[in-house]
Amino acid sequence: MYTEKVIEEFTNPQNVGELADADAVGEAGSPTCGDIMKIYLKVECDRITDARFQTFGCAAAIASSSMATRMILGMTLAEAWDLSNADVVDALGGLPEPKVHCSLLARDAIRAAINDFRTRRGLEPLERGSGCCCSGEGGCDSCPGND
Amino acid sequence: MYTEKVIEEFTNPQNVGELADADAVGEAGSPTCGDIMKIYLKVECDRITDARFQTFGCAAAIASSSMATRMILGMTLAEAWDLSNADVVDALGGLPEPKVHCSLLARDAIRAAINDFRTRRGLEPLERGSGCCCSGEGGCDSCPGND
Amino acid sequence: MSDQDQRTLYMDHAATTFMKPEVVAAMAPYLSEHFGNPSSLYRFSRESKNGVEEARGQVAAAVGASAGEIFFTSGGTEADNWAIKGIALANRNRGNHIVTSAIEHHAVLHTCEWLERQGFSVTYLPVDGFGRVEPERVGEAITDETILVSVMTANNEIGTVQPVAEIGRVAHDRGVLFHTDAVQAIGAVPIDVERMGIDLLSLSGHKFYGPKGTGALYIRQGTRVETLIHGGGQERGRRAGTENVPGIVGLGRAIELATADIEGHNRRIAAMRDRLVRGVLGSVPDSRLNGHPTERLPNNANFSFRYIEGESILLLLDGRGICASTGSACSSGSSEPSHVLLATGLSHEEAHGSLRLTLGDANTGEDVDHVLEVLPEVIGRLRRISPLTPARTRVPEAE
């Protein structure tokens, strides 16, 4: 039922593990519904320079965790916030319909991590609908490479 | 579903036809229920000396017609009256349960013929339950061979 | 007239068909190496799942449906039961009336009778002398309470093909769902569920050179049908039970073959059948063809021979190696002969004296010749035994 790409990503997941000196940590899901994802980010000047994850869940959950961490590497926090689960599903070449919800896990964990990053800096956590997530450290534009 | 004996008797029925100078004719059944048997008897001194039949019906009806005419040949009318359909079924080596009723046809036609014989002689037709069917012509015992 | 003639000449294809070698070949791998449960997750079971889904596509293509509208069953009977009970039970709040015909298969009739015992009311439409349901009658029978019209595509006994598209139109004009039992029609009548206004359609594998114990129900997308067999999530949650994978694969292949060239097939079969009919009616007095002269299945010849009874015809034919069928009750041990023949207006005697010969893909012109040689003999023989035969019809035994 899974595409070859999902199976490949699941069988050889990238970015597995923890980051001891993470700038942000986010978690989503619950063991009751069968999946939990924990994500660790290194952030420099609003840009994600490293990402690791740990996931308890099915192949779709693990594959989308892996894919999502690969996708956000190098993104600004704003871009990462806007990463939709549809983007992750597309990158995986699709997921079976009853499995699509598993890919929400990654998006939720990333957003939780970004809010953790903001909270650590004394900023308000963002609402779900919100579009921007600059840390405010001198404004997004002041960071190198943000042009 | 039929025994070999039934098929054999049906495929090569004995005593088929009419007797122009029959002493008795009997009929049973109706086309509505799918079978009719007509039987023709020659009777000498209360003994059946010839028997022929015509049957409209299934293999069981035809086979039991043939078998019954074979069985009553040489019988006294009393013996023929007492021929039960179980006797015919036994002689055929059995009939499938839903077909047993077809063998009643022969018994009923034989009894109708015996009553025809009696009526022709001014005797009362016998009731179903009745056991004797002497024609009364000098008593059964007076005929040759009835000892 | 005994068992000398050892060869079996099978002319009872409406009862069941042999399986085509291509069908058996398609099934073979699923009887051995591809045995996985289609519901399983591992790659090994993908062959099974793909086999089932390919067959679903084949069935869909054969009736002009989409694959998502095809549900596999254990045969035509289950499909009929599911369609009719499923619609009735799911639409109880909308009405309790069903319109069907007097000549349906027992899978439909006995299902309807069961529903009557559950409080539904059923109209059994009469047919004309050829066994046709008149579409106007369907319209007249529909009431505000009617939730389903069920009329078969073609009759299994007399082969009469119904004006299904017209009946579908009448039903739809009145907002009523239309089911058709197409068990006998597949491979002979081109089916297009769209064009014919069919909402549910039953079919059965063993009537078109596929496996016994396989069938399918087409359910138009969006039609509410209550489940008949509850359990696991197979067939998208609508028909539970581990799939009969080899059977389904065989069904798919068989329907593909059966519908590849319906016209050519019909032409070939009907030519033989027509010669058979002409030959029989020409050589056997007091015989008639039952069913419709033209609107009939190409392989069906159903005769009535007066003065004699069907089972005995059938068994004498069997003695000569010919396999046929009859609508006489004596074959079933009840006293009522075929409800179909009676519905067309036949007397009991005529109905009892019926014989059905249904041709198939393996029959040849020689088979027809052989039947034409044997059948009049058999009829003559039985007529000589019958008390009903008039003198003019009684042919003396050949020496």
Next chain:
Amino acid sequence: MSDQDQRTLYMDHAATTFMKPEVVAAMAPYLSEHFGNPSSLYRFSRESKNGVEEARGQVAAAVGASAGEIFFTSGGTEADNWAIKGIALANRNRGNHIVTSAIEHHAVLHTCEWLERQGFSVTYLPVDGFGRVEPERVGEAITDETILVSVMTANNEIGTVQPVAEIGRVAHDRGVLFHTDAVQAIGAVPIDVERMGIDLLSLSGHKFYGPKGTGALYIRQGTRVETLIHGGGQERGRRAGTENVPGIVGLGRAIELATADIEGHNRRIAAMRDRLVRGVLGSVPDSRLNGHPTERLPNNANFSFRYIEGESILLLLDGRGICASTGSACSSGSSEPSHVLLATGLSHEEAHGSLRLTLGDANTGEDVDHVLEVLPEVIGRLRRISPLTPARTRVPEAE
């Protein structure tokens, strides 16, 4: 850890089994030359009829019934549906209450839920931590309204064998009919419907090396059961539809083979299974065996591995060629894991982390060795990915 290992190691025999060559051989003639409809009258169809009746005798012998009490169905699911709906609908006037267990197969549970929607009331008995139904509980649940007790002989997920004879006794003491779903038990648990007090019993061919899409229902002589599938007079008028002759023949041969030496078979399979269980529990920390330690099917091993989820175990095993199953909901796309595992008291996390390995006749000691080599690696790998794994259980990757 990729697709290199091409050989398929099948350890999911509770899902379905391959067909034994003897079974395929028994079926073969009925797939080609013996294609007659068993209901037909001519000699040619006698082979079909005899095939069906021989199979009926084989099934009867296997469960201690007489042939007249065996009715063929399209599988275990249909048999379960028929038994439970059939008893309920035929005994409506006597009561409206059914007693079953919380760990039945969905074919039973969803049927019971449907009956609840029709106005019946159902008690779903709890089980103990090993998945056993206590017979006293059955007695307590029976009321004056109870018309049926339905408890499975052995569970398909955790393999727990129920005290069926005791449950039968309790039901009969209270004058209540007893149905058991023996789909998983045939060939492993010796069945005697008399001794065990069973009034109805469901079985399914594809669970004991027979064909998919075949099953049977045993109905004790004299038991009133409403028909589920209406139509022709097949199966003595109680289950309509042209018989799946090759399937039925295969079922008969398969059950004969499966029950010829249950004890020897169980000894051989259980020895492998026990080594598997010991090996897994010994090498994988925080693992447990689900189900009963001794009262279980000889081929069933059901584990829970904490901190990880079943579908991902299953797919990594699949990558190594091993076919297994899980009770995790993620395999079915719902969020509730196996109702059976939850009923035995497992937490959601443990239930999600379950793996079922079910051995079969073709498995060898080497298969067990291979699983014992691969499985701990797979578990370790997933535990390294999981955020729930405690440090003491996290094994570093082997270099």
